[in-house]
Amino acid sequence: MNRKRILQTLALMAGLALFSAMGFSDPCDLTAPLSSCTIDNAIYNSIQPTPEGSGVIQSFVRLGGSPGSTGPVEQGFNTTFRPVSFDENTSPTFTHDIFLAGTEVQNVGGINYYVFHLDINQTGSAPLLSLDDVQIFTSSTGNQHPTAFDANGVLEISGNLAYRLDAGGVNNEVVLNYNINGGSGQGDMDLLVPVSAFGAVDPNSTYVYLYSIFGGMGADCVNQFFDNTGNNPITSSCANNDGYEEWYRVTGPAPEVPEPATLTLLGTGLVALGAKLRRRTKKKS
Numbered sequence: 001m002n003r004k005r006i007l008q009t010l011a012l013m014a015g016l017a018l019f020s021a022m023g024f025s026d027p028c029d030l031t032a033p034l035s036s037c038t039i040d041n042a043i044y045n046s047i048q049p050t051p052e053g054s055g056v057i058q059s060f061v062r063l064g065g066s067p068g069s070t071g072p073v074e075q076g077f078n079t080t081f082r083p084v085s086f087d088e089n090t091s092p093t094f095t096h097d098i099f100l101a102g103t104e105v106q107n108v109g110g111i112n113y114y115v116f117h118l119d120i121n122q123t124g125s126a127p128l129l130s131l132d133d134v135q136i137f138t139s140s141t142g143n144q145h146p147t148a149f150d151a152n153g154v155l156e157i158s159g160n161l162a163y164r165l166d167a168g169g170v171n172n173e174v175v176l177n178y179n180i181n182g183g184s185g186q187g188d189m190d191l192l193v194p195v196s197a198f199g200a201v202d203p204n205s206t207y208v209y210l211y212s213i214f215g216g217m218g219a220d221c222v223n224q225f226f227d228n229t230g231n232n233p234i235t236s237s238c239a240n241n242d243g244y245e246e247w248y249r250v251t252g253p254a255p256e257v258p259e260p261a262t263l264t265l266l267g268t269g270l271v272a273l274g275a276k277l278r279r280r281t282k283k284k285s
Ligand SMILES: [Ca+2]
Pocket: 119, 120, 121, 178, 181, 182, 183, 184, 185, 186, 187, 188
């Protein structure tokens, strides 16, 4: 075990000790479609079991995904810095800095919220996953790479904590169900945080860091949640088991996806063109 791995393990153990010390409050149950909870003025919505609507999905932090790369509990945050601090996917396509600008704003009941989308992936037979903490920071500094937490369990990002799921020493939990919208690339939850929580900052020059941790409830979820009939308890644990978890934003209009027939025609056309070019080249030489 190298030093970084030991530090990470210690941090994780400290976090888990904090969980058990605080005890779980009644978890927010998002195991059914179109469920909703409000925690500290932020809204957690499980989404409709349909493909994500129009717009381009832009991941900014992806956790885990490769078998064996993460354990039952996984954590991380978006940054462009490498090496990453925790269980983040290292591809710059999926894990990188973002500015506050470009985050979708939704108005609910006269209040403006920034929207952060979450796609989880688990096995179909053990589909539950707990979201144990979310910490969203604003900062004027990009490329940060903290690996430690303060005495309250807050990641040591240099900036301001705009929102936290476990704010005020309360151990809140959100329980998600992969099966309500199975398949990767399918969103499962939207987190709406009041724009006012971000303060008077310039969105174009203010970085946003989103830290999250999953799977900490583990076996505490077994038989605590029910399937769509409401009669059968779900035997799944809430530990992370398979596939990545990804936070993303949706921006701009959806790209036009050609029909399969058009694609085939296009493909045939390209092959024909390629053959023609090759023939031409041959003639020339
Ligand atoms: Ca999903």
